[in-house]
Amino acid sequence: MNQSVSRRRFVQGTSSLIAAGAMFSVSRPAAASSGDLRLNMSAGNFGDAIMAAFVRPFEAETGIKVTPIYQDLRAAQVGLMVKNNSVTIDAVLVSQVTGLTLAGGGYLEQVDYSLHNPRELETTEGRCKHPFGFGSYLYSLNMVYNTKKFPAEKPRPTNWAEFWDATKFPGPRSLGNGQGGSPLPGPWEEALLADGVAMDALYPMDIDRVFASLDKIKPHIRKWWTTGAEILQVMRDGVADLVQSVDGRALSLIDNGDPIEINRNQAKLTFDYWIIPKGSPNALNAQKFIAFTGRADRQAAFAQLFAQAPSNQRAYEQIPEKVARKLATYPEYMKTSFLVNGEWYVQTGADGLTNSQRLTQRWNGWIVR
């Protein structure tokens, strides 16, 4: 706080220098009226599905006009907007860890759960109901096979320990790049599972053990991917036969007829938060929208348009079995999956670093070794 005050004073001191700037005093984006909502999300098929399943029905029901803003936001961008009182967006879709980081920094409005239907909340996954963010869908990171190299009838790795075993299952592999220090795409949990840690005993993670395990797989990884587009490329161009992939990416290739199969064992589940930046011009509308995304019928509609799993289990009542089997929270898959503990990533240690920052630091040193 202190810092931001001093920054403002600093700006005032120099403002005479930039008085020239007043010459172009162009109006800011028009202040939104009470019937508006500016909503951030990713573009592409994903954005289209969000629009069709959530936004259009919301507009029809409430009369609130929604402006979609298709862009992937970094934590720093949201932080900058809030810090500088220039919030131009009402609700933002961010990853679990980004959401928790922003929440910890005091950049977010509390989610008003009194607007939510208690019956819907009851059946919603606990971690998705954070005081500062709400998750309306989940997805997973899975081991994915190229079925030409690893057909179902032949032996193939079924868990991360076997994925790590390059003598028994030779072939190029691909894992997520850990430089962001986050669970997506960082392969931290997978490294521990490969080393024999049980799925329910992952957190708090032993970072030394993570990197000792990563040491073993390092020579066998052809590509450490960073973006979803890279996963597609790695799988389509046959860069690797065993790939750690986000389920949605693999499903899009399977639907396209590519020889890809998803292994649901030891799947890493995570989700995105809808958050409201502090100072959002239409915070109430954003609250209403977020409550709307908790509804089972909307989540069911979304899952059928884009294979992301509902956070509200009741949604499965309205999803055909064929589609449901594609989704990460399908009851049968849940038994063999684990949910990322985002809170662990943002926990701050005695040195003032979060676990996420610590992972990044270790990673940066590890890659050049």
Add this chain to the structure above:
Amino acid sequence: MNELRKIWRVPLGLTIPAFAILLVVFGVPAIQLFLISTNAPSFSITNYHAFFEQPGNILILLQTIKVSVVTTFICLIIGYPTAYLIVNASKTASAALIVLVFIPWLTSGLVRTYAWTVILGDRGLINNVLIGIGIISTPLSLLYNRLAVYIGMVHIVLPIMILPLVSVMYGIDKSLVAAARSMGARPVLAFWRVFFPLSLPAVRSGTLLVFVVCLGFYITPQALGGLSDAMLSNFIAAQLTNSLDFGPIAAEAFILLLIAIIMLSLFGLDLSGTQSQPDSVRKSEYGWASALRTLRRQVGEFVVPLRARRWPKQLYQPVHSGRSWNTLAAIFVILVMMFLLFPGLIVIVMSFSAGAFLEFPPSGFSLKWYRSFFGDSSWTGAFWNSLQIGVMVTVLSTVTGTLAAFGLTRTSSRIRRVLMLIILTPITFPTIVVGVACYLGLVNLGLIGTKIGVVLAHSIGAIAYVVVIVAATLSNFDQRLEQAAKSMRAGPIRTFVRVTLPLIRPGIIGGAVFAFISSFDEVVVTSLVSGFSLRTLPLKMLENMNQQIDPTIAAVGALLVLMPVLWIVALYLTLWRSRRAHEAGLPLAGLADRAEVPSSAAGQRQ
């Protein structure tokens, strides 16, 4: 008029517009960032200390420098001869070649990087061809290693090397080379002793630009490189995704800036000093080897009679070795152009794909991705936004940048060094940090999300390009021509318009092209300052790219290739025509006519 004359006399006055923009949009917030990096108001070096405490960081820092140096070196080796051959080609050929050099710059960097993965991949073009011919049986690992990083980076920055070289080489008086030849210098010697020293300012500015741009790279190394091929900017970009702790991030950015400063002072930042201090340049160029040179000169004395006898023979056989040299040069240029254009061709082919993914070879032919571009107002709207912003940036930065370059070449070298460094910061800083700084700057002005805001944010980088390129051109500019004009009672404006401007036009055009392209392709800064209310073409491409690799992006790339071809051709045609008309009425026409002198030196022409 009087005011203007005063400003003209105080050269630093000319730099005011450029520095005003820089200060307001970037300078003030950059200082804010620096304060944050020192944890102001407690002012400690904890963040810097923490950075150097990690051995990995130091290794990555060294690696960043090494990759940048090697890339710059490769660019120089390829770029210098290419520029030389472009300048010495026939007028139409050289205009065409310049356009070809620039075409790759207009295809989005993201798409081009993707094209390289298609070419170099395990099942990529090269491997398929080699396996098909039977040279190899298992695919070569061409992708995800350092080599691929160099290929991708050189591809992106090579035009940045070539452009300053071309614009300076156009200004070199080729009659000087011809004079050297007439006095018996062999082509190589005439080149080495006359042409090369005159082109040195461009070598310096090109090297500098390329190096500085390379320091901030991160998308290409990440996409084409292996795990360990990370650059410092990768770290910075990754941290901004999940962290709100600006202190360490700002510290890393300033460390990168410091590296740039150190490297620049090592390699000589003085981009534009030849005219005012020819001696010092000569000294630095030849001083260390003076003893060797004396020896060589003495040995040379013996050879002189021999050479003198051979000379008349050579004189009457002007194309003695010309043919084989020409063939070699043509092959070289064709290879360079293939390297520059091949990824773009791949993109164009992929744009006609019938499938839902960007793929090569495409699974079928279809125009649906073009329809998806023209049929979607969000694509065409983004295109118009980018075009408008690009034009405004070009005008603003070319005018202010040219003025600044003028002012800088006329100040003392010490001041010039410092000011040049400041003007270069926006392209030295990692783009993402520039974006954060611009964001803070535009918040101060209340311009977030406005077109003017985006124009200002783009202009600071564009001005840097313009200044470097124009300053390089100016360094070969003979100020006595201006004095001569003034002695004949031409006012400063008249002198500028009639004498100076025609002579440095290639540099200004080059700077303008760069300014436009750098704005048209900008995505990182824009994403921060657009305030989510203004969408440019690269932003629109990026948003699609993150979710799915949609061939619409390839279609846009293909369309963008057409646009510059038309634009640059039109520009060159009109400018050349007006230049001719100008020179006819110019008292100093003979001097301004430098580019017209055929180069017999390298035997380029029959």
